[in-house]
Amino acid sequence: MSLKTRAQLRAARALLDWTQSDLAERCGLTSRSIHRLEDGDGILATKVETLHKLQAALEAAGVIFIPANGGGSGVRLRED
Template structure:
């Protein structure tokens, strides 16, 4: 997950940093430290897993590098 993907995922859901903190169990100061800038998130694997699990549970799909860069989108409603 990149910093841009983290910000974009939160924006797609309309979540504040506080809401992501509550959903993931990652502290608000950690989220505030991770989001700014570009590139990969530099943190513990456990923290990445918590963030990704919370965002995916809310409907976010992470798109890996596919020739046009990584991204995010919401799951298709069925």
């Protein structure tokens, strides 16, 4: 599954208790870029490479992206 919505991005960051700056640092983007993705309509128009960076950083920290199953796409933390 992959990162599809800004709600998933915000939720994943919240599960990890990361600030926008924390996420930006871990995936090589700016805080401003994270802010635009979460608060604007930018996620659908975002470059695939940027989405891959975001997803890779979040998954490395334990986030699992859940496919839509009638209730919309979501996220959860991996059980260790």
